[in-house]
Amino acid sequence: MENKDDILEVRNLTINFKTYAGKVQAIRDISFDLKKGETLAIVGESGSGKSVTTRSIMGLNAPNAEIAGGSIKFKDEEILDKNEKQLSKLRGKSIAEIFQDPMTSLDPTMKVGKQVAEPLRIHQGMSKEKAMEKALEIMKLVGITNAKERINDYPYQFSGGMRQRIVIAIALVNYPQVLIADEPTTALDVTIQAKILHLMKELQTKINTSIIFITHDLGVVAGMADRVAVMYAGKIVEYGTVDEIFYNAKHPYTWGLLGSMPTLDTDADVLPSIPGTPPDLLEPPVGDAFAARNKYALKIDTLKQPPFFKVSNTHYAATWLLDDRAPKVTPPADIVKRQEHFKATHNN
């Protein structure tokens, strides 16, 4: 580990998928850290590589995935060197995942109590009775009402929100050090979503786990994340603390994302949108992959991939606009407003 505060370090990870059409370059040289006890949000459009990244941390990528380079270190262990047997010792114990759809991630033919107890039986070799006792405890912790009576119910007897609580209980039952939450509330209604997010935050402090939170909902990110990484076309294009990304974003793609989500105050006649569609990762463009959709693009964007420019000790963005030689541009009005707010509140 390069830094003792880190629990997970990803370096230069590159993943391709072999398909009939050719090689899809899903992850193109990404690096990031996860610190102990923090929540890191990864945001971006579908196909930007968010889920592929986390799936490779779990060793769960599809058989046609090919890890072309890089490393994923969990504490001092290299995950990419592990075989299936070693990985399954890690999964559900030290690293756990909450999946998106509570309707499909539970076994419909198994009583929920048994499903919650299963990771305890497998990883800690607990007796049936003891595991069920512990399962009941964690079901109470995630807020299942009448947990004692409901422990022998089947998933179909629960509502979507309650099912997602059970999925969370399964993920947390072994007190994992890293929790991956892949769009955990996207399938839920807003009122239920608010409760689940609140619960996740509470449990995080209780068992001191680090969370990687994947979502495309920037509202959820604003409420959950300590730090944010923005992904586009298989690359991280900007990362920083939640305040730096929301109030002082530097990459035009981040500007576009922030702008295209109306807030309750938006009354513009035309919603700012990002024109076009993401590039084909069978043949990623040379230079900055976002250039074709970027009205601030410079000539060099089509020629050379921008490196990360340092904005602060915690904030980096990969855009040529931050180069000393680049012309000064004015971001969209709503971003300027956010940046002014940042200057006023973070005067350093």
Add this chain to the structure above:
Amino acid sequence: MLEENAPKILEVEGLKQYFNVGKADEVKAVDDISFDVYKGETFGLVGESGSGKTTTGRAISHLYEPTAGKIIFDGKDVSKLRHKAQKQQFRSDIQTIFQDPYASLNPRMKVEDIVAEGIDINHLAKDKEDRKHQVEDLLETVGLNKEHANRYPHEFSGGQRQRIGIARALAVKPKFIIADEPISALDVSIQAQVVNLLKDLQKKRKLTYLFIAHDLSMVKYISDRIGVMHYGRMLEIADADELYANPLHDYTRSLLSAVPVPDPEYERSRQAFDYDASKEDDGKNRKLVEIAPRHYVRASEDEIDMYKQRLKK
């Protein structure tokens, strides 16, 4: 946008839509709701899953026979259309844009035939040449190329597919479009493109929208007026700005307090507001009451004063 004194294009009166009537598993999906939609406006319908918003939309396009109540479209009771020509006219006047652009386009049909299906059924094209021409026009209207006509749905991205769905809806020159969660399946950056397209089309073609969604920020942005549904009931109707500035019903308040906002400082100070649904079933007789001009809330006689007080604050 809504003009002053616009005429009503749709009147829903005491609509009830029950399923499995008389059986043990009877479901009151829509339970006695009434609202009007004015010509040229966007009426947003929000609520959680199971609140009855989609059922309401389907009942309006007469995919169900209502259990009780009336749906009056353009002055005519939808249930009483008898002549084939009248029915066909009604089915062209109301079109739906569906939620899932992956499931709502036939994967075995070319885009040209998907878009032209309504044209064929209603005999709106003079000849093959005219049909082709109309399809190309429609594709360009929704921001696609005419070369796309010969392709199949799988060759398109989600946002493009939704554009094909919009072109299909426009083909029969509707007056009223039911957009049932039209952007929920799309990426954030693409959502804005589709919403802008819908707004633009409304202006150019004088369309009226019923916009069904659960994303409250987007609904506020696109709607003139909004109705809030819960458990098959309409709890509150108001102008979009008014509803968000002065939500009266506890359920509306809890819904708004739960919307995640892309602003970390706001999120850190968020106050969640819980709603207790059992209050609705205390046996009191409730109906929509106009508390302030154009602002309706479902209330019993003794609650009216409380809501008036609430509005003053």
